[in-house]
Amino acid sequence: xxxxxxxxxxxxxxxxxxxxxxxxxxxxxxxxxxxxxxxxxxxxxxxxxxxxxxxxxxxxxxxxxxxxxxxxxxxxxxxxxxxxxxxxxxxxxxxxxxxxxxxxxxxxxxxxxxxxxxxxxxxxxxxxxxxxxxxxxxxxxxxxxxxxxxxxxxxxx
Numbered sequence: 001x002x003x004x005x006x007x008x009x010x011x012x013x014x015x016x017x018x019x020x021x022x023x024x025x026x027x028x029x030x031x032x033x034x035x036x037x038x039x040x041x042x043x044x045x046x047x048x049x050x051x052x053x054x055x056x057x058x059x060x061x062x063x064x065x066x067x068x069x070x071x072x073x074x075x076x077x078x079x080x081x082x083x084x085x086x087x088x089x090x091x092x093x094x095x096x097x098x099x100x101x102x103x104x105x106x107x108x109x110x111x112x113x114x115x116x117x118x119x120x121x122x123x124x125x126x127x128x129x130x131x132x133x134x135x136x137x138x139x140x141x142x143x144x145x146x147x148x149x150x151x152x153x154x155x156x157x
Contacts, residue, residue: 040093041133045152048077048129048141051090052150055079056143058086059118066118070129072098072111077129092131099138100130124148130155 052068058081059066066086069078075097079088092098101114103126116125128142138155 037095037133037135038137040096041131041137041139044092044096044131045139045141047090048131049150049152051077051079051088052127052141052143054088055086055118056124056148056150059120063120065120068116068118068127070098070101070114070116072101072113095134096131098129099132100128102126102128102130 055066055068058064062081062083064086065082067078067080069080071078075092077090077098079090080086100110104110116127118124124143124145126143126145128140130138130140132138140153140155141150142153143150
């Protein structure tokens with residue numbers, strides 16, 4: 001009786017395939033991680049624009065003052081209306097931090113909370129919030145006092 005050759009994968013072949021998979025993962029991980037950081041930064045700026053627009057619209061439609069509190073140490077932006085019916089909190093995603101709030105006030109600690117008040121029928125304050133991700137990429141969200149719209153600006157490295 002003739003024995004056939006056994007088929008299968010040897011341990012050496014399996015180790016080579018595992019090594020190649022590990023090498024491919026090591027090469028693609030930084031690019032994947034960078035993409036996730038960029039998505040978090042974009043998500044944060046989109047959230048800021050959305051919440052600011054909502055607060056501006058609510059102020060005009062309901063004719064109630066709205067407070068926008070930017071808390072850099074907590075990495076949070078809080079929105080509240082005068083009637084206590086509108087309370088929202090926007091926490092920055094992991095890896096995204098609020099790095100600047102403008103206009104800066106001379107003599108005020110840059111890390112101290114900044115509060116802006118939106119008045120119905122009043123002048124819209126100039127607000128600029130700069131956020132940065134772990135890789136150092138920055139974006140700025142600003143409110144144009146003329147048009148009353150929030151917009152996103154990329155900061156060139």
